[in-house]
Amino acid sequence: MEADASVDMFSKVLENQLLQTTKLVEEHLDSEIQKLDQMDEDELERLKEKRLEALRKAQQQKQEWLSKGHGEYREIPSERDFFQEVKESKKVVCHFYRDSTFRCKILDRHLVILSKKHLETKFLKLNVEKAPFLCERLRIKVIPTLALVKDGKTQDYVVGFTDLGNTDDFTTETLEWRLGCSDILNYSGNLMEPPFQSQKKFGTNFTKLEKKTIRGKKYDSDSDDD
Numbered sequence: 001m002e003a004d005a006s007v008d009m010f011s012k013v014l015e016n017q018l019l020q021t022t023k024l025v026e027e028h029l030d031s032e033i034q035k036l037d038q039m040d041e042d043e044l045e046r047l048k049e050k051r052l053e054a055l056r057k058a059q060q061q062k063q064e065w066l067s068k069g070h071g072e073y074r075e076i077p078s079e080r081d082f083f084q085e086v087k088e089s090k091k092v093v094c095h096f097y098r099d100s101t102f103r104c105k106i107l108d109r110h111l112v113i114l115s116k117k118h119l120e121t122k123f124l125k126l127n128v129e130k131a132p133f134l135c136e137r138l139r140i141k142v143i144p145t146l147a148l149v150k151d152g153k154t155q156d157y158v159v160g161f162t163d164l165g166n167t168d169d170f171t172t173e174t175l176e177w178r179l180g181c182s183d184i185l186n187y188s189g190n191l192m193e194p195p196f197q198s199q200k201k202f203g204t205n206f207t208k209l210e211k212k213t214i215r216g217k218k219y220d221s222d223s224d225d226d
Contacts (some may be wrong), residue, residue: 007009015195023220024114026186027067027147034056037111045184045209047103050166053128062119064186065089065119065120065122065165066119068088068089068122069085069088069089069122069129070115070119070120070122071115071116071120072115072116072117072122072123073108073111073112073123073125074123074125075124075125075126076124076125076126077130078130079130079131079133079134080183081220082124082126082131083122085122086149086152087124087152088114089122090120090123090140090150090151091120091147092112092121092122092123092124092148092149092183092184093122093123093124093146093147093148093150093179093183093185094124094125094126094146094147095107095108095111095123095124095144095145095146095150096126096128096131096135096140096143096144096145096146096147097125097126097127097143097144098124098127098128098143098144099127100142101144103143103144103160103168104143105145105159106168106204107144107175108125110170110172110175111123111125111175113172114172114175114179114185116177117176118176118185118186120185120186121179121184121185123169126141128143138154142160143161143162143166145157145158145160146158146179147212148174148179148182148184150183155182155184156184158175158178158179163178164178165194165196167196170196171196172197173189173195174194174195174196175192176189177189177194177195202222
């Protein structure tokens with residue numbers, strides 16, 4: 001009997017909460033409808049024109065991004081191209097990779113998806129063997145490394161998979177979340193809640209690249225199995 005009473009009480013509480021939420025939504029809609037009803041034709045025309053202008057600007061911005069190579073995941077042939085690419089775009093993700101490192105191929109798959117989803121960000125890849133000067137300048141020691149460049153300056157790095165749950169099976173959303181934490185793309189989820197389940201174990205402290213110069217052309221791999 002006590003269990004039935006508890007269930008009944010819980011149901012009533014839930015029902016009241018739903019009713020209150022519904023009431024608030026209805027009140028908000030009624031308020032918006034009332035505002036529209038009170039507008040004259042000139043005000044409605046101005047509102048319509050304002051929205052059309054916003055759509056036109058959004059379309060122009062999209063075309064500008066596409067003209068600069070956004071919307072696809074591209075390989076650049078040399079470090080000289082890197083400087084030109086980051087100069088053209090406000091937000092850039094560059095994957096420093098090596099052909100023999102299998103984790104680079106894992107990153108490639110996710111970056112292809114994100115490049116199509118986030119037109120606001122340019123996604124590039126560069127072979128470390130073709131960019132010794134740049135790797136030394138940016139202190140790229142571990143492969144793979146993502147350099148996150150904003151307004152022409154390198155703001156952050158994603159080194160290996162530590163920030164992605166320390167697993168090769170991380171999701172595209174996990175990488176998207178990590179890039180969103182650095183404001184290098186527009187992330188719509190909750191930045192305080194990493195998508196991977198082992199949140200308590202790994203936390204949200206990102207691995208910063210140690211500021212040591214490389215020696216020669218030797219790079220460390222983030223995996224034991226290249």
